[in-house]
Amino acid sequence: MSLPPLAIRIFLTVLVLAASFFDIRERRIPNWLTMAGVPIAIALNALRFSPFQFEAEGLWYSLKGLGLAFAVYFGLYLLRGMGAGDVKLMAAVGAATGAYNWLGILFITALMGGVAAFVLAASKGRMRRTFVNMWLLVLSLRQGRAPYRDNPELDVQNDMALRLPHGVVIAGGTLAFLAVLIWARR
Numbered sequence: 001m002s003l004p005p006l007a008i009r010i011f012l013t014v015l016v017l018a019a020s021f022f023d024i025r026e027r028r029i030p031n032w033l034t035m036a037g038v039p040i041a042i043a044l045n046a047l048r049f050s051p052f053q054f055e056a057e058g059l060w061y062s063l064k065g066l067g068l069a070f071a072v073y074f075g076l077y078l079l080r081g082m083g084a085g086d087v088k089l090m091a092a093v094g095a096a097t098g099a100y101n102w103l104g105i106l107f108i109t110a111l112m113g114g115v116a117a118f119v120l121a122a123s124k125g126r127m128r129r130t131f132v133n134m135w136l137l138v139l140s141l142r143q144g145r146a147p148y149r150d151n152p153e154l155d156v157q158n159d160m161a162l163r164l165p166h167g168v169v170i171a172g173g174t175l176a177f178l179a180v181l182i183w184a185r186r
Helices: 006-026 031-046 056-078 084-123 127-142 166-185
Strands: none
Touching: 006 031, 006 084, 006 166, 031 056, 031 084, 056 084, 084 127, 084 166
């Protein structure tokens, strides 16, 4: 894992903080933010190895991150465990950081998301129900079925579901990942 250049770190910080602001306030991440984020991330990487000169190496680096992030989060979206804005935000993050760094962000985001979901379920008095839903989720996936088909509470679009503004979790995971890399360089 490598620390992205300063321009990409600044871009990522602005992107994920803006996305989390909208996700908290409106419970959605606007398309104009994520759809602008992808080409900006690609351009920053395509120019990162030599400013003012397009580099195929940077473009490829960015596209691999974009593809991996999109594939993973699109799968979660198809299972109705994630919103479309979260998919597009993570695609932009992947385009900015590249595939290898994105895996680190995914790991930290998953840990933070698990903790946040636990806190949310506990604060709503739904711990038992959450553990039952987790068990049903595992059983459904094991049988090759989408979990939301067996239990409507496992559909992020359903009003009965406990919903967490995942853009905030993505922001936390991204910023924590960058902080760890900066700390490790010292």
